[in-house]
Amino acid sequence: MTRGYFDPIEEIDTSPTISDEIKETTCYMCACRCGIKVHMKDGGIRYIEGNRDHPVNKGVLCAKGSAGIMNHYSPARLTKPLKRVGDRGQAEFKEIEWDEALELASTWLGDIRKSDPRKLAFFTGRDQSQALTGWWASQFGTPNHAAHGGFCSVNMAAGGIYTIGGSFWEFGEPDWDLTKYMLMFGVAEDHDSNPIKAGLSKLKKNGAKFVSLNPIRTGYSAIADEWIGIRPGTDGKFVLALVHELLKADKIDLEYIVRYTNLPWLVIQNPGEADDGLFVRGIDDEPICWDTGTNQAADARLAGVSPALTGSFTMEDGRKAVPAFALMAERYLDESYSPEEAEKETGVPARTIRRIAAEIADVAFEQQIEIDQPWTDWAGRKHDKMIGRPITMHAMRGISAHSNGFHTCRAIHLAPDSIGQYRLPGWLPV
Ligand code: SF4
Structure with a gap:
């Protein structure tokens, strides 16, 4: 039987609830930190949505932002500290527990701090906690700390500070x-x-x-x-x-x-x-x-x-x-x-x-x-x-x-x- 013009059609829910929890945070797939809502289901990430109330992106999410879920679940993502077991350059590592990693780090760092804290060169990657990591390095006593910005766009900041x-x-x-x-x-x-x-x-x-x-x-x-x-x-x-x-x-x-x-x-x-x-x-x-x-x-x-x-x-x-x-x-x-x-x-x-x-x-x-x-x-x-x-x-x-x-x-x-x-x-x- 064919459906008549006025027959009721099946209602499609275009926005089904797919999560049991929504966490509001910022995207860090690039540095502009758009506001996002991360939809969680059974403790896992199900979907990332732009946050309409966020002043930076007003709800817009780019393809990289929505692909943040792949980053999170990438099999290549580090989930534990790695300890080098081969010679330098051989790329041989093994996973260790946090207690062991912290023990090792405090031994190395303790030795350096006792002799001259400035011998520590402390570099971090691009993350959202450079204020904290920089503060930590200053407290340790080394001026030799930097993050990825020194190799990236920091000249824009430094050039601006020097000029205006x-x-x-x-x-x-x-x-x-x-x-x-x-x-x-x-x-x-x-x-x-x-x-x-x-x-x-x-x-x-x-x-x-x-x-x-x-x-x-x-x-x-x-x-x-x-x-x-x-x-x-x-x-x-x-x-x-x-x-x-x-x-x-x-x-x-x-x-x-x-x-x-x-x-x-x-x-x-x-x-x-x-x-x-x-x-x-x-x-x-x-x-x-x-x-x-x-x-x-x-x-x-x-x-x-x-x-x-x-x-x-x-x-x-x-x-x-x-x-x-x-x-x-x-x-x-x-x-x-x-x-x-x-x-x-x-x-x-x-x-x-x-x-x-x-x-x-x-x-x-x-x-x-x-x-x-x-x-x-x-x-x-x-x-x-x-x-x-x-x-x-x-x-x-x-x-x-x-x-x-x-x-x-x-x-x-x-x-x-x-x-x-x-x-x-x-x-x-x-
Ligand atoms: S949504 Fe896109 S533009 Fe916004 S922070 Fe993420 S990657 Fe950058």
Whole structure:
């Protein structure tokens, strides 16, 4: 008998209960730590679901995240300590119990601690407990501790700290709502995966331009408005050529530089001597600038000074000094950072580098954001609104883990600094 059009159909339960317990935690199949709900049945993992209430992923789960169950049950997963039984390099191990492992470890560590704790080099993998393992190593007494980050993306953090005093990398996000132009350098899709996907989709919806520099056009690069197939490891040269062009075109936010950076601080010029290249310091170790208002050296941190950004000045002790900005400008205005020179290293045509620099300048200065919110800056100066430059740059391991990664990461923090991108409170550029 065939079923009639109005006959009741079998009801299908599209969300059957498959668990007797749900544990809320974070995924660690990559570092962005999406919120997950792990469905348990009879004490085992049955299914992993994105947690809709979690701010990072809002319920989205990528394929790696849902495959976390395979990781957990992999036959290759270590479940007990392993003791090497063969010669080093022979890969011969046997499983031992925890009591034996702890006994062995405390004997080895005890001996080292009695002689010199610094002889312990303590390395951990990528886990969620580096605060604890690092603290343990400090208590033990060794400064020689690190985790996998030193070989991975930590240059993004270190480069950020050295350049602008803070790091954001994947744990701080671009402002996806306000960005109008984004440059991404060599980010693999496994990094900060769900948040970036959601963010890029927002950028697309908002009509922002997304430029991806990556030797291969996959993943994020495949949906970029412009893909630039740069030669691996040359991103730093590309960025500094942008700085060259921005300096040449005078598209630099001098007001921001004077107020919020140490580029006005004077740097000693004393070639061949130990103090060459150090900041000039006052009697209380304060940084010194040249105040154009009084035409003399002054504490660079005072709110009322008008620091010079160029020129050469003679200090009371006879030493010559120039503002850090002048050194930066001299260096990056050099022809070795011109788009033509950068083209030779990066493989990116000089005309493309020039156009990207012009686009950045246009968005930064002609399309600036103004937020009607009074605020007070670090020096106590009051401002009636916030100004933002809606450029975002994002980079991760692809450039960071390269042999020149630290300086590339510094360059990626320096370029936005030049155009005053960090001037909007709360604005996270990378
Ligand atoms: S992006 Fe995917 S792998 Fe990374 S934490 Fe989120 S769900 Fe896990």
